Amino acid sequence: MENRATSEWATELLRPDKKQRRLELQGRLMTLVSAWVIILTLFSLLYFIASKGISTFLFDGVSLSQFFSSEWDPAGTPPSFGALTFILGSFMVTVLAAVISAPLGIGAAIYMTEIAPSWGKKILQPVIELLVGIPSVVYGFVGLTVIVPFLRDVTGGPGFSLLAGVLVLSVMILPTITSIAVDTLQSIPRSMREASYALGATRWQTISRILVRTSLPGLMTGVVLGMARAFGEALAVQMVIGNTDNLPTSLVQPISTLTSVITLNMGNTVPGTVYNDALWSMALILLLMTLFFIVLIRWMTRRGEGR
Amino acid sequence: MNAKLADRIATVVFYLIALLIIGILAGLIGFILVRGLAVIDWHFLTSPPSTMTAGGGVAPQLFNSLYLLVLTMLITIPLGLGGGIYLAEYAKPGKWTDILRLSIEVLSSLPSIVVGLFGFLVFVQYTGWGFSLAAGALALTVFNLPLTVRVVEQAIRSVPREQREASYALGVSKWQTITQVVLPAALPGILTGMILAAGRVFGEAAALIFTAGMSSPMLDFTNWDPTSLSSPLNPFRPASTLAVHIWKINSEGIIPDAKEVAAGASAVLVLAVLFFNLTARALGRWIHKRMTSGS
Numbered sequence: 001m002e003n004r005a006t007s008e009w010a011t012e013l014l015r016p017d018k019k020q021r022r023l024e025l026q027g028r029l030m031t032l033v034s035a036w037v038i039i040l041t042l043f044s045l046l047y048f049i050a051s052k053g054i055s056t057f058l059f060d061g062v063s064l065s066q067f068f069s070s071e072w073d074p075a076g077t078p079p080s081f082g083a084l085t086f087i088l089g090s091f092m093v094t095v096l097a098a099v100i101s102a103p104l105g106i107g108a109a110i111y112m113t114e115i116a117p118s119w120g121k122k123i124l125q126p127v128i129e130l131l132v133g134i135p136s137v138v139y140g141f142v143g144l145t146v147i148v149p150f151l152r153d154v155t156g157g158p159g160f161s162l163l164a165g166v167l168v169l170s171v172m173i174l175p176t177i178t179s180i181a182v183d184t185l186q187s188i189p190r191s192m193r194e195a196s197y198a199l200g201a202t203r204w205q206t207i208s209r210i211l212v213r214t215s216l217p218g219l220m221t222g223v224v225l226g227m228a229r230a231f232g233e234a235l236a237v238q239m240v241i242g243n244t245d246n247l248p249t250s251l252v253q254p255i256s257t258l259t260s261v262i263t264l265n266m267g268n269t270v271p272g273t274v275y276n277d278a279l280w281s282m283a284l285i286l287l288l289m290t291l292f293f294i295v296l297i298r299w300m301t302r303r304g305e306g307r
Numbered sequence: 308m309n310a311k312l313a314d315r316i317a318t319v320v321f322y323l324i325a326l327l328i329i330g331i332l333a334g335l336i337g338f339i340l341v342r343g344l345a346v347i348d349w350h351f352l353t354s355p356p357s358t359m360t361a362g363g364g365v366a367p368q369l370f371n372s373l374y375l376l377v378l379t380m381l382i383t384i385p386l387g388l389g390g391g392i393y394l395a396e397y398a399k400p401g402k403w404t405d406i407l408r409l410s411i412e413v414l415s416s417l418p419s420i421v422v423g424l425f426g427f428l429v430f431v432q433y434t435g436w437g438f439s440l441a442a443g444a445l446a447l448t449v450f451n452l453p454l455t456v457r458v459v460e461q462a463i464r465s466v467p468r469e470q471r472e473a474s475y476a477l478g479v480s481k482w483q484t485i486t487q488v489v490l491p492a493a494l495p496g497i498l499t500g501m502i503l504a505a506g507r508v509f510g511e512a513a514a515l516i517f518t519a520g521m522s523s524p525m526l527d528f529t530n531w532d533p534t535s536l537s538s539p540l541n542p543f544r545p546a547s548t549l550a551v552h553i554w555k556i557n558s559e560g561i562i563p564d565a566k567e568v569a570a571g572a573s574a575v576l577v578l579a580v581l582f583f584n585l586t587a588r589a590l591g592r593w594i595h596k597r598m599t600s601g602s
Contacts, residue, residue: 038410136510137550140557178328232417280424290418
């Protein structure tokens, strides 16, 4: 009698516990599955793009030196698939956009954190956030209707040009650079600024000799992230750079980038042909460049922490 | 040069930079709205695009953009919550967590065209769906998920430890603490981040060209049977969105009023981004107020 009562009491206590444990396990499992989905997605993406991208070299008999030559003649006999022109185009657009955008972005960040912290930040912060949100096709459209005709009038060329691409991209990557620079500058302790002012340094001396130097790895991280964005940007660039297969020799000449060639031709080539595979190889280059940028950023952040 | 003068000059330069950036944005938004609002009217928003003549609208594209956003969010929100909760609450420092973090970092910095090409291979070709909203939504998920996970993780991490400890002290289990205590407290941050992510998804085009496609079939807006090909709700039909439409008519369009249509569609996109931005801020503030002062 007494025994039975005890066991009933015990099961009463145990039952919600069991249910509880199941719930606990389910919850844990659900979150674990989501985490696995992310990892599996990345690895399948790497696998698919890489396997398509290397078939140009493994099965189509295009050698690496051919692919990295500047002879692009997919319709010729024999056809040649040298992508150097587009690779150079991508690099030039990226580097030049960073050259324009880095000083502006870092300057804006310094303005926001050091010079007009109260109201300047209140206006600039939402401005930067909005710039991030504007879709890239809208940047492309504005470039097409404002920058291209303007360049056409000024230079007398076609207007569609390396320079047009650079201008559009430099505005697009500006918010990336600025917001990271702001974060970096804000993380510098106040005491450093105060020490500098106490020694009689002016604000500019403090900014240029203390703040910028201390936060250099962080600032560079922002610039590299901006470059990564510029290198992979497809539609806005494709709309304004003209898409010819010339080697980029002058700023006002139309050129092509990896992304613009892929965008324009992927749909018009037959899967399995050498031409199509060559486009996948270009996508693989984009992927590898992204990985390179990430490694670079990690290296710089580690250096920043090491100081 | 004397230090005081250099300081003056530098200050002026920084002011000029700030003004330049505000000027660029004001010019950009002003240009888009002035050009676009002149085009937007009821007819533009509710009629299908024309293929040859001027005067077409963007109704199917507008619908597709919204529908695709809903589909993407349906997939992203549960996965993003799961991943974010995992990273904030369960993940222990170690190799596996490092791999997960690196995966998120790589996925979120991949060019969207690469994500689009991956979607083309896997969701368009291997599944046999062809260009479809489903493929588009999955590709957008690839590109949106890492952002969402980060947002959720950050919001959860910003919930004070004491709230968790109080819950544990009452004998509440871990999972229940997460769902009943931590998640509600993190909700303002999560919602704000997700709405901003939605704004990004709404304007995305490069990943969609190769997955959802560049054309829309004739849609019958009275047909709500999701299995029918002409139904707007069918997730396995091709669909061009507003952003893709802008790109397409600008780069290969033959309609005479391509510039006007592009301006109108751009204005709709920018207004949507503004709307998402303002809603996210307002909602965050509102929930924060309700949660901190009331109950």
